[in-house]
Amino acid sequence: MDSLQFTQVAPPNDGEIAALKQGLTGFNDAVTGSLQHEKIACFIKNSSDDIVGGIAGEVKLGWLHVDGIWVQECQRRQGAGSRLLAQLEGYAHAKGAHGIHIKTTNFMALEFYQQHSYEVFAKLEDMPPGYVSFFLKKELNAQM
Secondary structure, eight states: OOOOOOOOSOOOOHHHHHHHHHHHHHHHHHHHOOOOEEEEEEEEEOTTOOEEEEEEEEEETTEEEEEEEEEOGGGTTTTHHHHHHHHHHHHHHHTTOOEEEEEEETTTTHHHHHHTTOEEEEEEETSSTTSEEEEEEEEOOTTO
């Protein structure tokens, strides 16, 4: 058996992260079967082709994980965020996802997600310090 070396805690390089992800994916796929993994996004662009909003996520393991949604301040409260969210939800549903999960904080968009039928299933106090992080989910139904 090879002797093992443990490295010091330090910022990783891309190759190290790729090896870690490959090993983890192989382990998970052996248990769950190879499930779809797809990074997705959609954007709002102005007439100059500048991005003024967008949403990104990943469909995997039967769920859509929303990495983040952002709309330029002057475009907010006009339905742009709702439309972005609906587009990603519809795409994920068409790809067979049965639910969506997202993390937000109390100074961000908690009420926005709750207005779109997302439910808090966990929270983490003092993350970031002085604030609360909320973990939300939404089940996708067959009628989408």
